[in-house]
C-alpha cells in the first residue's frame with residue numbers, strides 16, 4: 001500500500017482511545033468504527049478490550065455483527081486484545097448465555113481464565129518476532145486450544161496468550177496500555193502485507 005492504511009477501532013465499549021493513539025504512533029490512520037458504513041471504509045480493524053458480552057450485545061444492536069463476520073471471512077486484517085480476542089474465537093468455553101462471537105480464529109478460549117487472585121497483573125511475554133513485551137493482563141482470557149492453522153505467538157505460565165491465523169491477530173493482554181507500540185506495529189505491517197498481496 002503506497003498510502004497509509006486506515007485502521008478502525010471498534011468503538012462500542014472498551015479502551016478505544018488507547019488503541020487509536022497506539023495505531024497513530026505505529027504510522028496508521030486510526031478512526032473509531034460504530035456503524036456498518038464506517039466499517040466498510042476501513043482497511044483493517046482493532047477490537048479493544050472491555051467486556052466481551054457487552055461488546056457482543058452492542059454489535060448485535062448496532063447491526064454490526066453480521067458485517068463484522070463477513071469482513072473477517074473476506075480477509076480483512078483484524079486484531080483483538082483481551083475481550084477482542086474472545087470475540088475472534090470460533091468457540092468460547094464458558095460463554096454467557098446468548099454471547100455471540102465474530103469468530104475467524106480456530107481456537108477455544110476460556111474467559112477470565114487467570115483467576116481471582118491474579119485478576120490483573122503485568123508480566124513480560126516473549127512474543128514471536130518481537131521478543132519480550134510488557135503484557136498487561138486484566139481479567140484476561142487464555143487460549144485453551146488451537147486448530148492446525150493457528151500460529152501460537154506467545155505463551156505465559158504454560159497458557160497460550162497470543163495467536164495469529166491468516167490475517168487475524170489476537171492477544172490476551174493489552175499492549176495499548178504500555179506506551180510500547182511494537183505489537184500495533186506488527187499489526188500495521190500485516191495490514192500493509194495484505195494490501196500488497198491484494199494488489200499483486
Ligand SMILES: NC(=O)CC[C@H](N)C(=O)O
Pocket residue numbers: 048049050051052053081082083084086111112138139140141
Ligand atoms: N480486559 C478485558 O478485556 C477483560 C475481558 C473480560 N473478562 C471479558 O470476558 O470480556
